[in-house]
Amino acid sequence: MAIIKTTDKDKLDFDSAVSELSEYFSSLGARKGRALTYNVLTYGCQLNESDSEKITGMLSSMGLKESSGGELEAADVIVFNTCSVRENADRHLFGNLGVFKSLKKSDRDVIIAVCGCMMKVPENVAKIKKSFPYVDLVFDPQQIHRFPVLLRDSIRDKKQMVNISADDYIAEDSFFPIDRKRKFRALVPIMYGCNNFCSYCIVPYARGRERSRDFDEIVRELADLASKGYKEVMLLGQNVNSYKGEGGKTFADILRAASDFKEFSRVRFMSSHPKDLSDEVIEIMATRPNVEKHLHLAMQSGSDKVLKDMNRPYTIDRFLEIVDKFRTQVEGGSLTTDIIVGFPGETEEDFEQTLVAVDKAKFDAAFTFQYSPRPGTKAASFPDQIPQDVVTERFGRLTEYTNRFAEESNARLVGKTYEVLIEGISKAGDMTFSGRTITNHLVNFTIPSDLGIEIGPDMLEGRLCEVRIDHARPYSVDGVLISLKGE
Numbered sequence: 052m053a054i055i056k057t058t059d060k061d062k063l064d065f066d067s068a069v070s071e072l073s074e075y076f077s078s079l080g081a082r083k084g085r086a087l088t089y090n091v092l093t094y095g096c097q098l099n100e101s102d103s104e105k106i107t108g109m110l111s112s113m114g115l116k117e118s119s120g121g122e123l124e125a126a127d128v129i130v131f132n133t134c135s136v137r138e139n140a141d142r143h144l145f146g147n148l149g150v151f152k153s154l155k156k157s158d159r160d161v162i163i164a165v166c167g168c169m170m171k172v173p174e175n176v177a178k179i180k181k182s183f184p185y186v187d188l189v190f191d192p193q194q195i196h197r198f199p200v201l202l203r204d205s206i207r208d209k210k211q212m213v214n215i216s217a218d219d220y221i222a223e224d225s226f227f228p229i230d231r232k233r234k235f236r237a238l239v240p241i242m243y244g245c246n247n248f249c250s251y252c253i254v255p256y257a258r259g260r261e262r263s264r265d266f267d268e269i270v271r272e273l274a275d276l277a278s279k280g281y282k283e284v285m286l287l288g289q290n291v292n293s294y295k296g297e298g299g300k301t302f303a304d305i306l307r308a309a310s311d312f313k314e315f316s317r318v319r320f321m322s323s324h325p326k327d328l329s330d331e332v333i334e335i336m337a338t339r340p341n342v343e344k345h346l347h348l349a350m351q352s353g354s355d356k357v358l359k360d361m362n363r364p365y366t367i368d369r370f371l372e373i374v375d376k377f378r379t380q381v382e383g384g385s386l387t388t389d390i391i392v393g394f395p396g397e398t399e400e401d402f403e404q405t406l407v408a409v410d411k412a413k414f415d416a417a418f419t420f421q422y423s424p425r426p427g428t429k430a431a432s433f434p435d436q437i438p439q440d441v442v443t444e445r446f447g448r449l450t451e452y453t454n455r456f457a458e459e460s461n462a463r464l465v466g467k468t469y470e471v472l473i474e475g476i477s478k479a480g481d482m483t484f485s486g487r488t489i490t491n492h493l494v495n496f497t498i499p500s501d502l503g504i505e506i507g508p509d510m511l512e513g514r515l516c517e518v519r520i521d522h523a524r525p526y527s528v529d530g531v532l533i534s535l536k537g538e
């Protein structure tokens with residue numbers, strides 16, 4: 052398994068495939084007497100969302116438009132960008148693929164492609180080959196830069212093209228045309244893959260070994276985004292803190308470089324692993340006004356024994372020390388986490404230690420998951436898998452607990468005024484807008500008509516405003532706009 056950087060030759064192949072496909076789709080469109088469309092379905096995390104922005108960018112540059120109808124089948128190119136992190140994600144794909152059998156028979160020109168993390172699990176690829184021969188194209192997340200070449204070959208050779216590689220490629224963002232989904236927010240992956248091999252997790256198998264993008268390329272991309280008017284950047288990686296650039300550049304250097312662009316009102320990042328979150332990063336969060344005051348730090352369990360079995364190299368005391376440091380240094384900051392219940396061997400006592408840790412950390416929000424055995428991971432073959440009824444019962448108890456802290460975190464905002472970055476309309480009917488505070492609290496708010504602010508569906512997206520918070524809900528708060536900032 053090697054880490055391979057894309058070359059000029061890869062780019063030439065890419066450009067020539069895009070140009071051949073543009074011609075092909077243009078004549079197909081003329082034959083059909085309509086503009087051709089695509090539909091890209093994205094499952095999973097923000098890294099997949101970022102990949103999908105590249106896939107839609109490539110399809111747009113071939114002359115296709117995004118399908119506007121909600122119907123999946125209406126598009127001419129349908130791409131499933133899959134996630135394999137838990138089992139229910141897998142079921143989704145196969146359920147959906149079945150629907151396309153008759154469509155493929157009736158319209159031989161429609162193209163179906165499947166990519167994403169599920170395609171790194173050999174059983175899934177074998178199942179597509181056997182049960183869904185009408186799928187045109189299968190490729191893994193490391194090969195996204197080859198999408199146009201593979202698509203052209205599958206159309207030209209009229210056969211299912213399966214391309215899964217053992218190598219881990221790294222293509223800079225400048226390699227791709229990118230269709231950014233939000234006009235104010237840019238997703239910027241800074242590193243790919245994961246070396247941590249938590250015993251339950253499929254990601255290191257699906258996304259390969261850790262590899263960092265070129266530091267200067269990232270800064271060039273940030274400068275370009277700033278000049279284009281993006282207000283928020285989200286720096287992405289499975290563990291951004293293990294970024295390793297040339298000349299010893301670290302994640303702290305990237306965070307500082309991003310926050311130096313004053314055009315960005317918000318610099319966000321996701322995710323951090325407790326083992327290598329540096330003091331320097333916490334200090335940058337505390338001192339730089341446009342760096343979010345929100346840390347997502349996965350705890351996974353409150354039991355040292357379970358953490359060890361999970362291959363998470365910290366104790367719960369060490370985790371709580373980091374929490375403490377963050378809470379003391381980043382005033383008013385918010386802390387969110389991921390927790391798994393029902394990991395093999397988790398006893399009632401282990402589970403109760405998780406509740407105790409939640410109590411101590413007082414997370415502002417928690418993503419809670421029922422353990423899902425992933426074939427090929429170490430934990431899938433651990434003895435002592437926990438019966439589903441026990442998992443369900445613990446999961447219920449945990450979410451009740453974490454929801455209480457989330458609600459309390461939201462309640463602390465009530466009666467105060469916060470700066471909010473507007474994301475768009477949340478309820479079109481009554482023109483309620485939504486946005487986030489720098490602590491990542493979700494705010495829904497109305498705009499009093501006597502302020503005389505011109506409002507339209509996406510006129511306010513990316514603007515900063517002051518909102519007075521009046522009411523707390525479990526996952527959001529409600530408020531009223533006090534004033535609009537800037538411009």
Ligand code: SAM
Pocket residue numbers: 096136137251252253254289290322323324348349351389390391420421422423424425
């Ligand atoms: N790299 C990130 C980190 O370590 O913080 C997490 C990425 S993972 C996509 C998101 C979350 O999914 C994990 O933190 C974990 O809680 C959960 N997860 C991963 N594998 C899982 C599994 N087999 N069953 C249940 N939850 C799982």
Ligand code: SF4
Pocket residue numbers: 245246247248249252253254255289290324
């Ligand atoms: Fe999965 Fe662990 Fe890597 Fe996160 S750090 S992606 S949980 S293996």
Ligand code: F3S
Pocket residue numbers: 094095096097098099133134135136168253254257258
């Ligand atoms: Fe899923 Fe792959 Fe992300 S498994 S969570 S899409 S890295």
